[in-house]
Amino acid sequence: MSDHFVLVITVLYFLLIWAIYPHMAGRRNIANLFSNVWPLLALVIGQMFVLIVGGIDLSQTSIMAVTSVLGAMIMAGRFDPAKFEQNPLWSVVFSEQGGLLAGSGWAVPAAILIMLVVGIGIGLFNGMAVAKLKMPPFMVTLVAMSFYSGLAIYLTRSENIMHLPDSFIAIGKGSLGPVPSAMLIVVTLAVLAFVILNLSILGRWFYAVGQNIRTARVSGVPTERVVIVAYVFSGFCAAIGSILYSARLEAGRPTLGRNLLLDVIGAAVIGGISLYGGKGRVLWAVYGVLFFVVLDNSLNKMPLEFYSIDIIKGGVILMAVLLDSLRTSIASRQTAAEGIS
């Protein structure tokens, strides 16, 4: 029952809001809710892997920004000279006629591939710094956030890149039959995450490292490699999020996701994924994102002063963190007591 507690709360809250605002359950609003769920869920799943091994990835949003502009530079069909002529990459990587592969059938697949590779590469770098150099994850990823955000702005001189191919935009806005493309991608990602965490030895290693890294090491778990894989997966998921957000906004944006980090970590914690490591499930990530998106959506419907919305959202996240702290504290006291007896 406790596994599904957040889902129960979400459903009850949804019903309550529905009673007040009937449009809450309207087809268009339900479609909206889910279209907001998929890209955020991709990021939360990646963040979950890092949280499980006892780390944190603050660089996810900057990975989104840098991959968004790199992908757009490859596939955009046209660049406005008034905005980009002064860019050092003008006539080298892109020109008025478009990006590096503009017009080619390979433009979109190549751009997506590069976005994923860059996301994985940044994750690999973060993971190496944390696992091999023993640098604090908070510091490594905070610096990475600053560096890659700056890089994205430098590469574009703060300009958004429009004129992305329709086939790319369809990833964020289109559907295959009745199923949205974004849903297909993120559900596949969630299944992959589920298989890794629940059905593979690697999954057990993730939890072992997060619960007690020394014990895990003594037990023969290759702890460094496990930590690196967690950050790599987080970078990969951030790149997936970047693809979905860039497609729905129809632009490569150097500031993509600038204020999204709190939503990602907030949704993870609300779902029950512990900030102290060792705890997290794909289903919890889904529930956390669902609750967060329903909360956000419902607050948008209320004629509140804009600052009230921020205060309420902040309060809910704070409550979730408090619950996580209490739960961890009680669990460690129980473990200590069992050890003494």
Place this chain on the structure above:
Amino acid sequence: MANTKQFILMLLPIFVLFMNGGCSRKDKEPGQVTICFAFQDLETEYWVAAHKAITETLKDKNITVLQHNAHQDANRQLEQIRDAIAQDVDGIIMIPQDGESAVTIIGEANKASIPIAVFNRPPANKSNPALVVVADNTKIAEETVAYMAKTARNLNRKMTPLILVGDLGDQNSIERKNGFYNAVNANPDLFKKPIEVPTKWDAATTLANLEAALQVESAVDFVFTSSDFLYPQIKAVLEPLGKWKPIGDAGHVILGGLDGDSTAYKLMKKGYVDATGVQDLFFEADAIMEALLDSIEKGQTKPEKWIQDPGFALTQENMAERQMDMWGCRILKQAEAGAAP
């Protein structure tokens, strides 16, 4: 097994909600007009005053206003406006994060057949119809800088001009820059090559970049800021260099800006600022609300109209007769009248 049963039971309400999706009940009373007011942030005095003017006027007309602050995140703004569309609002007023995201968001409103009005920051292109009110930024900036140039000519020396450039993703910023160059290029004998300092409409960025620029070129004696809200940063950089002097003192830097806020007014009164371009905030707010309410009344779902605020340059010469046309001055006078016993 029991756990799975419980889980399926909990999913039932969601299924029921889906089945009921699209129900015909309405959130609002018949005849009640609801307008979504989505703004990108309230980081400058101009946006704060515009927010106040729009929300208070709409509330005075007994219109329900749903306020959404996107915190400078285009994706968040898109989600907020989609939520408002799902709620069947009658109209949308938007201050977009940038011209590119404005195009995408207007497209969403067009698809839903909800009239949308864009305040002060125009969309990057006219591909999607909308009501738009925007100042003639090129002309206002040109007139302001032309007055500054006229003042500079009295000094009988070649000037070193500097422009604080706004975010180039914002059409207003590009037009202000163009206006500056029109006036500078009209006086080739008076000016050396202008120095451009990027601000990204951010105070901290401005401070850092302006300090760096003046370390490289200390002879700067002519400064135009693309927005008045950056005057505190200009003062913070010029004062330690002994360049913050009132008009008439040796070493006075010829100073001008654009917006017309209360800081610019006070600095003009004290004689530090030579001229400032003024946007007619109250005209813009009234014009956009009138246009939107008119479209709602006439049942127009995709109205298209570009309303231009001609603005003007407030200079030390015309200040006595035109200062009450400056919104910053009026706000200040109103506040003083309110504070008076």
